[in-house]
Amino acid sequence: MENPVVNDYAVRMLNITKTFGTTVANKNVSLDIKKGEILSLLGENGSGKTTLMNMLSGIYFPDSGSILVDGKSAHIRSPKDAHDLKIGMIHQHFKLVDVFTAAENAKLGMRASLKSARAEIKKICERYHFSVDPDKKVYEMSVSEKQTLEIVKALYRGADVLILDEPTAVLTPQETDALFDVMREMKKDGKSIVIITHKLNEVLAISDRVAILRKGEFVGEIETEKADVQTLSDMMVGRSVSLNIDRPEVKDKSVRLVVKNLSVKDNLGVLRLDDVAFTAYSGEILGIAGITGSGQKELLEAIAGLIPTASGSSMIYIDPRTGKEEDLKKYDAEQIRALGISLAFVPEDRLGMGLVGSMNIPDNMLLRSYKEGKFGLVDQKKPLDLAKKVVSELDVVAPNLNTPVRKLSGGNVQKVLVGRELASSPSLMMAAYAVRGLDINTSYAIYRLLNERKLNGGAVIYVGEDLDVLLELCDRILVLCGGRVSGIVDGRTAKKEQVGLMMTGSQCESAETEAAN
Amino acid sequence: MLRIQKRTNMLLWQRWITRLAAIVLALVINAVIIFALTKLNPLKVYGSMFEGVFGTPLILWDTIRRVSMLLCIGVGLAPAFKMKFWNIGAEGQILVGGIAAAACMIYLGNLPNALLLVVMFVLAAAAGGLWGFVPAIAKARLNTNETLFTLMMNYIAIQLTSFFVTFWETPQGSGKVGIINPNTYKGWFPQLFGQRYMLNLIIALVLVVLVFLYLRYTKQGYEIAVVGESHNTAKYAGISVQAVTVRTVTISGAICGIAGFIAVAGQGHTISTSTAGGRGFIAIIVAWLAKFNTFFMILISLLIVFLEKGAEEIASNFNINNDLSKVLMGIILFFILGSEFFINYKLALSKAENA
Numbered sequence: 001m002e003n004p005v006v007n008d009y010a011v012r013m014l015n016i017t018k019t020f021g022t023t024v025a026n027k028n029v030s031l032d033i034k035k036g037e038i039l040s041l042l043g044e045n046g047s048g049k050t051t052l053m054n055m056l057s058g059i060y061f062p063d064s065g066s067i068l069v070d071g072k073s074a075h076i077r078s079p080k081d082a083h084d085l086k087i088g089m090i091h092q093h094f095k096l097v098d099v100f101t102a103a104e105n106a107k108l109g110m111r112a113s114l115k116s117a118r119a120e121i122k123k124i125c126e127r128y129h130f131s132v133d134p135d136k137k138v139y140e141m142s143v144s145e146k147q148t149l150e151i152v153k154a155l156y157r158g159a160d161v162l163i164l165d166e167p168t169a170v171l172t173p174q175e176t177d178a179l180f181d182v183m184r185e186m187k188k189d190g191k192s193i194v195i196i197t198h199k200l201n202e203v204l205a206i207s208d209r210v211a212i213l214r215k216g217e218f219v220g221e222i223e224t225e226k227a228d229v230q231t232l233s234d235m236m237v238g239r240s241v242s243l244n245i246d247r248p249e250v251k252d253k254s255v256r257l258v259v260k261n262l263s264v265k266d267n268l269g270v271l272r273l274d275d276v277a278f279t280a281y282s283g284e285i286l287g288i289a290g291i292t293g294s295g296q297k298e299l300l301e302a303i304a305g306l307i308p309t310a311s312g313s314s315m316i317y318i319d320p321r322t323g324k325e326e327d328l329k330k331y332d333a334e335q336i337r338a339l340g341i342s343l344a345f346v347p348e349d350r351l352g353m354g355l356v357g358s359m360n361i362p363d364n365m366l367l368r369s370y371k372e373g374k375f376g377l378v379d380q381k382k383p384l385d386l387a388k389k390v391v392s393e394l395d396v397v398a399p400n401l402n403t404p405v406r407k408l409s410g411g412n413v414q415k416v417l418v419g420r421e422l423a424s425s426p427s428l429m430m431a432a433y434a435v436r437g438l439d440i441n442t443s444y445a446i447y448r449l450l451n452e453r454k455l456n457g458g459a460v461i462y463v464g465e466d467l468d469v470l471l472e473l474c475d476r477i478l479v480l481c482g483g484r485v486s487g488i489v490d491g492r493t494a495k496k497e498q499v500g501l502m503m504t505g506s507q508c509e510s511a512e513t514e515a516a517n
Numbered sequence: 518m519l520r521i522q523k524r525t526n527m528l529l530w531q532r533w534i535t536r537l538a539a540i541v542l543a544l545v546i547n548a549v550i551i552f553a554l555t556k557l558n559p560l561k562v563y564g565s566m567f568e569g570v571f572g573t574p575l576i577l578w579d580t581i582r583r584v585s586m587l588l589c590i591g592v593g594l595a596p597a598f599k600m601k602f603w604n605i606g607a608e609g610q611i612l613v614g615g616i617a618a619a620a621c622m623i624y625l626g627n628l629p630n631a632l633l634l635v636v637m638f639v640l641a642a643a644a645g646g647l648w649g650f651v652p653a654i655a656k657a658r659l660n661t662n663e664t665l666f667t668l669m670m671n672y673i674a675i676q677l678t679s680f681f682v683t684f685w686e687t688p689q690g691s692g693k694v695g696i697i698n699p700n701t702y703k704g705w706f707p708q709l710f711g712q713r714y715m716l717n718l719i720i721a722l723v724l725v726v727l728v729f730l731y732l733r734y735t736k737q738g739y740e741i742a743v744v745g746e747s748h749n750t751a752k753y754a755g756i757s758v759q760a761v762t763v764r765t766v767t768i769s770g771a772i773c774g775i776a777g778f779i780a781v782a783g784q785g786h787t788i789s790t791s792t793a794g795g796r797g798f799i800a801i802i803v804a805w806l807a808k809f810n811t812f813f814m815i816l817i818s819l820l821i822v823f824l825e826k827g828a829e830e831i832a833s834n835f836n837i838n839n840d841l842s843k844v845l846m847g848i849i850l851f852f853i854l855g856s857e858f859f860i861n862y863k864l865a866l867s868k869a870e871n872a
Contacts (some may be wrong), residue, residue: 018521019522020522074723104706110695128608182568193695204593212695304753306752332755333752333754333755334751334755334756334757337755345753347753348748352747352750353747353749353750353753354750354753355750356742356743356746356750357746357747358742358746359742359746363739366739367743367750367753367754368754368755370739370740370754371755373736376735376736376737377734377735377736378734378735378736378738378739
């Protein structure tokens with residue numbers, strides 16, 4: 001009798017194909033996940049990373065191909081099957097019940113008492129140095145707490161294979177480091193971890209091995225030791241890409257927008273922006289850094305006239321042609337346009353605010369200018385021309401102009417939105433998280449467009465989350481913390497750690513204490 | 518293993534073939550049921566259904582009358598529904614429109630008929646519009662639930678109708694209004710091209726075209742589409758969500774009020790609590806099935822009227838239990854709805870093998 005072969009593989013996926021209608025999401029992909037390793041699954045948006053992993057977690061079932069878990073053939077038809085096979089996935093959009101506590105969420109669907117769940121969660125938290133309060137309700141948690149809970153939930157359910165889908169997208173640099181520490185601990189316990197990402201630095205920092213997908217196909221794998229940023233990005237994109245972000249020198253600097261004493265309260269009366277002051281100049285990109293929810297959204301929306309500001313606030317816009325000063329505080333979005341102020345705004349929520357998902361590209365071009373039509377009718381020709389122009393100049397990939405923008409990929413949606421906002425050559429351009437979720441190529445295309453606007457005399461305000469990018473792209477960076485400005489630094493000289501500290505550290509805390517007093 | 522797969526590549530003619538196949542299949546299954554339960558010849562039953570809907574010019578015009586009514590209400594719902602404002606209150610909007618029309622017939626009987634009809638039209642639209650305006654302003658200002666609010670408005674309208682029925686009762690004690698102006702025909706739709714119901718049809722078709730153009734080509738139509746998709750996007754685009762909500766639902770109610778005008782002046786020549794007769798609810802199905810495309814609504818209204826009248830016809834002709842004929846109609850509707858599933862999805866055998 002043969003000795004049983006020691007099985008090194010936690011999961012093997014063989015020749016997996018998955019199609020949605022005519023779209024091939026995964027084509028003949030084979031992927032091995034070894035025991036006790038951290039594997040990065042790298043690829044641009046729409047390359048099929050999440051789809052592939054969803055077939056392990058029971059969300060999708062492959063059209064063809066087979067899956068072996070721990071050496072045995074497996075049919076994963078539901079998340080329950082995945083759970084029985086000790087596979088856990090932490091999705092990009094958390095699957096938690098808001099009104100339940102941490103412990104209730106963890107034991108959801110399991111035959112366990114709340115008491116034992118609580119005890120078990122405490123044990124897991126001690127083991128991996130998490131701090132999760134089992135009795136805290138999910139709606140009271142911060143994003144990073146929710147994510148921690150998702151991981152605890154997976155561990156509580158006994159997962160040996162953990163899949164994390166873009167886990168760092170919502171975390172600060174410090175939180176990301178903490179997460180990576182936990183991942184290393186779990187690896188030590190013999191667990192296999194797959195991290196789906198398109199951030200190259202993270203791949204290099206955390207993983208043992210990298211598997212790369214491109215357009216639904218497996219293009220190769222590489223030991224992390226042997227990889228660097230350039231080789232990985234070349235494999236991911238399929239050709240050599242330049243990874244430098246341009247930062248042209250500032251020319252013709254003149255004051256375009258002076259913000260003073262800007263405060264904003266939300267519906268519940270909570271102060272979201274507190275006494276913010278800064279000046280934006282033409283010919284420069286002003287970056288806004290901060291943890292998500294520090295007031296970035298409110299800042300841009302206040303300037304755009306979408307939300308009311310507290311009394312005493314002032315936002316003086318200086319018209320570059322006439323030199324006339326207008327206080328934007330007095331106007332809403334409609335009046336600002338009626339005054340002829342060329343202000344463009346690319347909001348964070350592309351399909352929920354910037355575009356109408358069910359409409360096609362030309363109809364979306366109309367959104368900010370539909371009132372220009374004559375006799376109560378909308379102009380049919382102009383938006384069509386603009387749509388054609390945007391599609392060709394920004395290389396928007398769409399089946400045709402009549403496709404609802406919701407059906408386009410994230411990058412193309414963003415190009416449509418940015419293209420429309422830039423079409424008016426705005427003298428003040430604001431963009432929030434303009435490259436979130438976009439692939440390398442599209443991100444660089446967006447940076448290039450922002451730079452073009454800057455060179456053509458526009459004042460650009462850019463809210464970003466990737467500090468490396470902010471430091472490479474922006475001329476000055478304003479750091480927000482808890483709705484207050486914790487400082488403005490020069491993008492050419494500032495250090496990442498310094499900005500990170502301003503976002504979260506002592507400078508921020510002192511700003512908060514001041515606010516409290 | 519059988520799996521459901523989304524399909525996106527179906528051509529227009531394939532879609533219609535699928536729908537046609539569904540109807541044929543439904544007829545075959547119905548034939549089996551008819552024969553099994555009644556031993557009647559299914560072909561004869563179907564023949565009589567057709568006769569009962571299209572058989573003679575008189576019957577055909579009755580069908581047209583019913584279709585016009587349903588169509589008018591469905592078209593009225595379209596703007597509100599497109600804005601995702603669930604107006605369940607068409608029933609009440611029809612009734613108040615009807616009350617306004619009847620009041621004109623009763624009190625303004627000495628006006629020239631053409632002028633009277635115009636006044637009736639305007640006041641019925643205004644009354645229906647008011648019935649839309651009230652829930653709309655509450656929604657805009659206080660964010661009330663429009664489904665409940667419009668539904669409640671129906672009951673107010675019904676009570677109001679009861680009141681006026683008693684108030685205008687003729688003869689005294691009969692409990693109904695009776696035919697209004699039976700001798701002078703004041704406020705009655707005139708015959709056009711020798712047809713009593715031609716004007717009903719014309720009004721409905723004009724509304725079909727107008728509302729289609731309104732939604733597709735005007736700024737207000739564009740605003741409706743944006744507000745329906747996302748309030749945030751609307752604000753971003755400088756659209757006042759409140760103003761658009763109030764305006765649109767008022768228009769929607771006004772068109773339903775016009776339907777009430779047609780119901781009173783164009784067919785019943787009286788007013789009662791059953792003037793709307795549940796049409797306001799059936800029109801919701803029309804609007805949805807047509808995906809708010811007013812031209813599609815012509816087809817859907819025709820289909821629903823065909824099923825209703827066909828069911829009545831075979832029930833009386835063959836002495837079949839009325840419920841059985843409704844079952845048969847239900848099966849047809851079920852298959853038509855089911856065909857949409859096969860247009861959007863296909864069933865495929867999974868090829869995943871064991872390793």
